[in-house]
Amino acid sequence: GDSVTQMEGPVTLSEEAFLTINCTYTATGYPSLFWYVQYPGEGLQLLLKATKADDKGSNKGFEATYRKETTSFHLEKGSVQVSDSAVYFCALLRMDSSYKLIFGSGTRLLVRP
Amino acid sequence: DAGVIQSPRHEVTEMGQEVTLRCKPISGHNSLFWYRQTMMRGLELLIYFNNNVPIDDSGMPEDRFSAKMPNASFSTLKIQPSEPRDSAVYFCASSTFTAPQPQHFGDGTRLSIL
Numbered sequence: 384g385d386s387v388t389q390m391e392g393p394v395t396l397s398e399e400a401f402l403t404i405n406c407t408y409t410a411t412g413y414p415s416l417f418w419y420v421q422y423p424g425e426g427l428q429l430l431l432k433a434t435k436a437d438d439k440g441s442n443k444g445f446e447a448t449y450r451k452e453t454t455s456f457h458l459e460k461g462s463v464q465v466s467d468s469a470v471y472f473c474a475l476l477r478m479d480s481s482y483k484l485i486f487g488s489g490t491r492l493l494v495r496p
Numbered sequence: 497d498a499g500v501i502q503s504p505r506h507e508v509t510e511m512g513q514e515v516t517l518r519c520k521p522i523s524g525h526n527s528l529f530w531y532r533q534t535m536m537r538g539l540e541l542l543i544y545f546n547n548n549v550p551i552d553d554s555g556m557p558e559d560r561f562s563a564k565m566p567n568a569s570f571s572t573l574k575i576q577p578s579e580p581r582d583s584a585v586y587f588c589a590s591s592t593f594t595a596p597q598p599q600h601f602g603d604g605t606r607l608s609i610l
Contacts, residue, residue, distance in 0.1 A: 417598050426500075426587055426601035472539070476598070482527065482591070483552070484599055486539045 385410040389473050389487035396494050402460040404490045406447075406473035409454065414475040416440075416449055416456040421470045421489070430458075430471070463494045498522070500602035502588050508608045514576040517605045520569055521590030529599060530563055530573050531587040539587075545571065546593050578609045 390405040408416065415434045419427040431440030436451035447458045456473060473487040501520040509515060521528050529544040543553040548565045556563070560579070565571040575582055585606050589599035 415598075419601075424603075426603045427589075428601070429598045432598055482593060483541065483544070484529075488538050 385414070385475060385477055385485045387473050387475055387485055387487035389471075389490050392470075392489070392491040394490060394492050396463055396492070398465055398494055398496055399462045400494075402458070402463045402467075402492070404458040404471055404473075404492070406456045406458065406487060407454055408456065408473075408475050408485075410475055410477070410485075412478050413451075414478055416447070417474045417476065417484070418445070418447055418456070418458050419472040419474060419486075421472065423469070427472060463492070465494045465496055468492055468494045500588055500590050500600055502586075502602035502605050504605060505603065506606045506608075508610065509578060510610050511579055512577045514574065515578045515582075515607060515609075517573040517586050517588075517607070519571045519573070519588030519602060521571070521588070522600055523569070525590035525592055525600070526568065527591045527593040527599075528565060528571050529589040529591075530571070531589065533585045533587060533604070534583075542573070580609045583607055583609050 386409045388407050417432045418430040420430045421427050431442040433440040433449035436449055439448045445460045447456050470489045470491045472489045474484050477483045503518045526547050530542040532540045542555045543563045545565045563573045585604045587601050587604045589601045591597050591599045
């Protein structure tokens with residue numbers, strides 16, 4: 384079945400460091416891909432999305448490119464801030480009649496000043 | 497624009513009591529999803545509705561759990577009787593079905609069963 388695999392956390396970085404959070408997926412067809420972010424005590428917020436191969440989603444300095452050949456959608460940011468500390472979820476949207484979101488397990492990011 | 501609205505934000509009750517969680521989706525969205533989040537199991541999809549009709553409830557853990565969507569602007573998730581292992585954060589999300597779009601999440605209800 385469809386699935387999403389994320390790197391284990393927590394990821395701890397110093398402010399202004401480069402961030403990569405790996406995400407790979409298994410799916411039939413051509414799913415849409417998403418990154419969601421969850422700040423403490425809040426719900427999930429959509430961070431960025433990509434709907435087809437080679438699309439690059441970007442928002443708030445974060446980027447991720449839909450790589451069909453490697454079935455990956457890695458999240459990157461060139462310079463993290465303390466305020467980026469949160470849990471990040473990679474997800475795919477099944478493009479069958481269900482349109483169900485399949486989530487990865489989440490990666491906690493901690494950015495130290 | 498108002499987002500997905502959930503109530504209550506926090507609920508603390510004793511085991512055996514009935515618990516009702518409420519959700520108002522974004523206006524115009526015709527799909528609604530209920531999730532449960534725990535440290536041990538992460539995010540789990542419990543049930544989802546399209547046009548107020550339950551489509552897949554395979555994630556509902558037991559018969560103690562039930563969900564309804566009487567109209568396009570309101571849904572409930574009920575647990576009766578509640579047990580301590582039901583303690584979790586419950587999220588509601590909504591999206592449009594006719595054009596696949598990302599789901600928009602509410603802030604969740606933190607449920608503690610003593």
